[in-house]
Amino acid sequence: MDFYEDPNESNFQTRDPNKTQFDGRQIRESFMRKTINYHSSVVLYLQKRIIRQTNSLDNQEVLKNEKNGRYLSYSLPTFYQNHNYTQHLPTYFVHSSLNKDRCPINVISFTPSARRLITGSSRGELTLWDGFTFNFVTISQGHNSAIRAIKWTSDGKWFVTADQDGKIMYWEENIKNVKNIQGHEKPIRDLSFSPTDFKFCTGSDDSYVKIFDFANSKEERVLTGHGWIVRCVDWHPWKGLIASGSKDRFIRLWDPRVKKCLTSIHGHKSVVTRVKWNKFNGYHFLSSSADQLIKLWDIRTMKSVQTFRGHKCEVSSISWSPINENFFVSGGANGSIIYWATNRNTILPLHKLENGHDGYVWDLAWHPLGHILCSSSNDNSVRFWGRMDPEIGREKQKEKTEQSEFQSQELEYEEEQEEVEIQEEIVTEENQQNIDPFLQKEDGFMHKGNKTESKGNSQKNHQNKYNLNNIEIENQTKEQEDQKQTLKNSKENVRMPGLLFGKPFTDGFTGETWI
Incomplete structure (x- = not known):
């Protein structure tokens, strides 16, 4: 029985783990089992029954100053709340x-x-x-x-x-x-x-x-x-x-x-x-x-x-x-x-x-x-x-009210967005109605004119296109000449590598030297 003695005492001896035997039973965590105690609510009822009064509105007995609302264990018994189904x-x-x-x-x-x-x-x-x-x-x-x-x-x-x-x-x-x-x-x-x-x-x-x-x-x-x-x-x-x-x-x-x-x-x-x-x-x-x-x-x-x-x-x-x-x-x-x-x-x-x-x-x-x-x-x-438990009921009711408020806010926001979209559609329709006659007039004015003016304009446009083509051809020929010159310079640099380093260079295979 030394294993169960106080470990702070001097004669305390621990059990040798090598001699400890396991009986094969599964070790389970301890937990509190659910239970419902009805007697506490009856006791509360008996304690408060002296200070009862009659409610003249519904002719039912109610308690004065009933402030503590927690609780399966503290709630009043069912026979007292017989008139209230929800309780x-x-x-x-x-x-x-x-x-x-x-x-x-x-x-x-x-x-x-x-x-x-x-x-x-x-x-x-x-x-x-x-x-x-x-x-x-x-x-x-x-x-x-x-x-x-x-x-x-x-x-x-x-x-x-x-x-x-x-x-x-x-x-x-x-x-x-x-x-x-x-x-x-x-x-x-x-x-x-x-x-x-x-x-x-x-x-x-x-x-x-x-x-x-x-x-x-x-x-x-x-x-x-x-x-x-x-x-x-x-x-x-x-x-x-x-x-x-x-x-x-x-x-x-x-x-x-x-x-x-x-x-x-x-x-x-x-x-x-x-x-x-x-x-x-x-x-x-x-x-x-x-x-x-x-x-x-x-x-x-x-x-x-x-x-x-x-x-x-x-x-x-x-x-x-x-x-x-x-x-x-x-x-x-x-x-x-x-x-x-x-x-x-x-x-x-x-x-x-x-x-x-x-x-x-x-x-x-x-x-x-x-x-x-x-x-x-x-x-x-x-x-x-x-x-x-009334506390659980209150929490659930609070969650429901919050959820309903959030849903109502979402509905209000959606309704406002729908109203805004409807107003925008109305405004765009009005603007379209106002601008359509103006565009029709402008189109009519633009389509009017002299056939000779249109012919002259077409000739000018053709001449401008011809001039642009000539400029593009000249630019292409210049680019080709520049490319040829760069290739020529690169070949010269390859033949005289000594110029790249700023000193004479001797080829190890042919024995040639470049300055």
């Missing part, structure tokens, strides 16, 4: 989690305590993730085929899964399998618990909706009426009412106490992919379809209240906000994630993430406190979305 939209990308065995993630669900997130893959694996740091916790090979549904009981002690083989499995919260039953002969598409957790219902490719007793694990009723695959089921949050959607384009409402369909709604032109009850009012439910539409229905009138258009392909998943009855999110087959509000005058989306994923968004799950949204996709990833 709690989880549009900021936080983290992406991947399994070692890469495969599509079909379903995701938070535990009721929100401490863990559980995912089900197309290979039957159940993976548990940390709800704060998004770290991997554990994995279990639960099914032999793709997992299609995961639902928790309200107390958080149990959860039930269903797979492609029609099998239903009971699990404890520590991912310990307790019981298995064969629910359907064909794949199970969806599963939903009753408000009391005593019953649950399933929808399958065999076109049946079945009701099971959770404690006895026995089938109680079979609801028949759909003509094709039942893609989705959802039990009313506090009533004995089940909504189901099918590939036959019908939405059916069932009374689970009797084998009877209460009503059928034909509201879509293609497959009904999801139905979701609003747990706040109990009168509304959403339906999504492959016809790219999302519709809001009211069971009091059995009519569509609103139709939401914004997806460019099949709407594959929808989920209501856990803290706001007028807010929901949807996922598309092209990887887009869109946020909506039902109490606005416009049906345009609040926000749109065009490239949320690279494939089908199979499922969406909210954190129970509403500040995190999780999405699973066919691109093998689970992505976490959080509220944007």
Whole structure:
């Protein structure tokens, strides 16, 4: 242990590098993992709740002297800002989690305590993730085929899964399998618990909706009426009412106490992919379809209240906000994630993430406190979305304003240049119009004259050309004579090289001497 002692001490001994052994592990740099701490915002809310006042304009609670605007950790909780959509939209990308065995993630669900997130893959694996740091916790090979549904009981002690083989499995919260039953002969598409957790219902490719007793694990009723695959089921949050959607384009409402369909709604032109009850009012439910539409229905009138258009392909998943009855999110087959509000005058989306994923968004799950949204996709990833830090939002808004100002300045400059060019064109046209008559007059004046004068001028021009030719010939003869003289001088210099040096010169070969 000398290696870990203080090196300033006299008895400190360093380890011999020749005796040091490497264990073969890869050395990695330490880094801080991303995490979202929700408790600090709740503490801030509790500290400042005493000095709240009511704003008479919009009848909403606001804080006095709210100056510190930083911060995911210091921002107020989502339930306090429930009236302001922009403050709690989880549009900021936080983290992406991947399994070692890469495969599509079909379903995701938070535990009721929100401490863990559980995912089900197309290979039957159940993976548990940390709800704060998004770290991997554990994995279990639960099914032999793709997992299609995961639902928790309200107390958080149990959860039930269903797979492609029609099998239903009971699990404890520590991912310990307790019981298995064969629910359907064909794949199970969806599963939903009753408000009391005593019953649950399933929808399958065999076109049946079945009701099971959770404690006895026995089938109680079979609801028949759909003509094709039942893609989705959802039990009313506090009533004995089940909504189901099918590939036959019908939405059916069932009374689970009797084998009877209460009503059928034909509201879509293609497959009904999801139905979701609003747990706040109990009168509304959403339906999504492959016809790219999302519709809001009211069971009091059995009519569509609103139709939401914004997806460019099949709407594959929808989920209501856990803290706001007028807010929901949807996922598309092209990887887009869109946020909506039902109490606005416009049906345009609040926000749109065009490239949320690279494939089908199979499922969406909210954190129970509403500040995190999780999405699973066919691109093998689970992505976490959080509220944007107000400082980041301000910086982005500042960049946008600066960019818009720069663009407006460019447009103004271009408009000014266009105006200048137009003025120049107008001036040139006016000048051309003014000078054309003058040029025409000058041309007419120049073309007028005596034929004799033109003949005399032509003779003079001919005489001038003749004189110029004679001068050029004389100059050429002089140049030729000068060239001959220079050649003659150069030959004389070659014959008498002694003149070049200013002293007698003797040729070494012939013996001749030149002075």
